[in-house]
Amino acid sequence: MEIQKVDIYGIRLPLKEPFIISYDTFDHMPIIVTRLETDEGIVGWGESLPDPHVTGETWESTYQVIRNELAPLVLGENPFSIDYIHKKMNERIYAAPSAKAAIDIALYDLMGKITGQPLYQLLGGKAHPELVTPQVISMKSPEAMAKDGAAFVKAGYRNIKIKVGSGGGPSLDINRIRAVREAISEETKLRVDANQGWDLFTAITVINETKDCQVEWYEQPVIAHDLKSIAEIRRTTHAKIMVDESVHNSQDLLNVIEHRAADLLNIKLMKAGGIYPALALASIAEAAGMSCQIGSMVESAIGTLAGAHLSIAKTIIKSNEMIGPKMFTKDVGEVVYHGDVLKLPDKPGLGVDVDEYFIKENQIFQCSLSI
Structure with missing residues (x-):
């Protein structure tokens, strides 16, 4: 069991009304969606939502970090090697927490789907x-x-x-x-x-x-x-x-x-x-x-x-x-x-049925890495 492909999508999700907090106003939320696929065709989904005021990451920088630094590290790895994968990510780049979250969440989604269990x-x-x-x-x-x-x-x-x-x-x-x-x-x-x-x-x-x-x-x-x-x-x-x-x-x-x-x-x-x-x-x-x-x-x-x-x-x-x-x-x-x-859904993994058509139709940037 190993991860053979990583897809990364940058999209913007529209808000019903502006979200106003002390340091910014948001009209939409810029997210990055990750899709990890194993050699058995099982897919896990992850997400990053960086906030430059909080994590020091931007939408664009996070995409580049996942693409160039983190995604290559998980190719060929067993999805259950969560501690080892985090160790590799932490050794490759300091901080960048929302970028790492996009990988981590997808790994947990995979683990749930592989075992047939809801993540909780x-x-x-x-x-x-x-x-x-x-x-x-x-x-x-x-x-x-x-x-x-x-x-x-x-x-x-x-x-x-x-x-x-x-x-x-x-x-x-x-x-x-x-x-x-x-x-x-x-x-x-x-x-x-x-x-x-x-x-x-x-x-x-x-x-x-x-x-x-x-x-x-x-x-x-x-x-x-x-x-x-x-x-x-x-x-x-x-x-x-x-x-x-x-x-x-x-x-x-x-x-x-x-x-x-x-x-x-x-x-x-x-x-x-x-x-x-x-x-x-x-x-x-x-x-x-x-x-x-x-x-x-x-x-x-x-x-x-x-x-x-x-x-x-x-x-x-x-x-x-x-x-x-x-x-x-x-x-x-x-x-x-x-x-x-x-x-909370009782389906395996996160339990979310991701609308891949919506993601692809609304992607601002995208890339794929595979072995």
């Missing part, structure tokens, strides 16, 4: 009965965000996350948080994500002034590397703090733990380098008593289902943001949601 079974079986997804509200005026929040709660969502951190002082973000809290039911959980958009003063001010808004946690309040400020925010306020951009790899997480900088960890496959290194993060976090979330870079059905399988298989992973497919007008495959619950 290979990751430990179901640790949770279902996957409840939130709805995420991008940055708008307080009134517009409140309107969105009320509509989502009416549609049955039990968890609302809002994006803040636009700059200009704390008052606007305070108003956003208050407006959404007042628009949704008391039973609805509210989460706030600044995406590094605050400084220390603003973070403490906003958190203290929204103490009565029952925010479940505040995510990544200041710039990723400033663990001293994140630790001070955690120490001097009532709030639970989640880190996201601060943690890409195991060493980053050990630094957060050493600084006592966070209560919760947001793991993203695109930051970690795929499922295999994400498992290590979850284990370290569990040892430190830190609950985890599997986050999203607004991936397609491929990346979303990869995160979903991981989310349901680990007890320490308490929440997820597997919401990308809800945000696209057209996707590479289908993810089924019943209200706010993601229905």
Whole structure:
């Protein structure tokens, strides 16, 4: 059993509306899809969604890294040699996590298909009965965000996350948080994500002034590397703090733990380098008593289902943001949601039926490597 062919496609997925966070506005999501094929004709699908603000990778650079550096490394390899393949990738190129994720996810899809098992079974079986997804509200005026929040709660969502951190002082973000809290039911959980958009003063001010808004946690309040400020925010306020951009790899997480900088960890496959290194993060976090979330870079059905399988298989992973497919007008495959619950397929591997015709019709660039 060996991998004999790698196909790489660069496509753009259109969003239903612009996605606005503290550091950028997205009108579409540029993704890279990988297709690995074995000598027995079994196909595994992977995805990369790079973010230059987070991983330091661009769409174009990631395509080149996969094409020229990573894809050649997997040709001739057994798909189950996941540790060895990651070792080869890490020795070939430093970081580049979303590029490595595109290979890693496809390998796990292959492993599931070869064994005839849905991926979550290979990751430990179901640790949770279902996957409840939130709805995420991008940055708008307080009134517009409140309107969105009320509509989502009416549609049955039990968890609302809002994006803040636009700059200009704390008052606007305070108003956003208050407006959404007042628009949704008391039973609805509210989460706030600044995406590094605050400084220390603003973070403490906003958190203290929204103490009565029952925010479940505040995510990544200041710039990723400033663990001293994140630790001070955690120490001097009532709030639970989640880190996201601060943690890409195991060493980053050990630094957060050493600084006592966070209560919760947001793991993203695109930051970690795929499922295999994400498992290590979850284990370290569990040892430190830190609950985890599997986050999203607004991936397609491929990346979303990869995160979903991981989310349901680990007890320490308490929440997820597997919401990308809800945000696209057209996707590479289908993810089924019943209200706010993601229905994980029981088909082998990721369980996604990839629309190859759509990918080929919409590819911006493509290449194939084979032996």
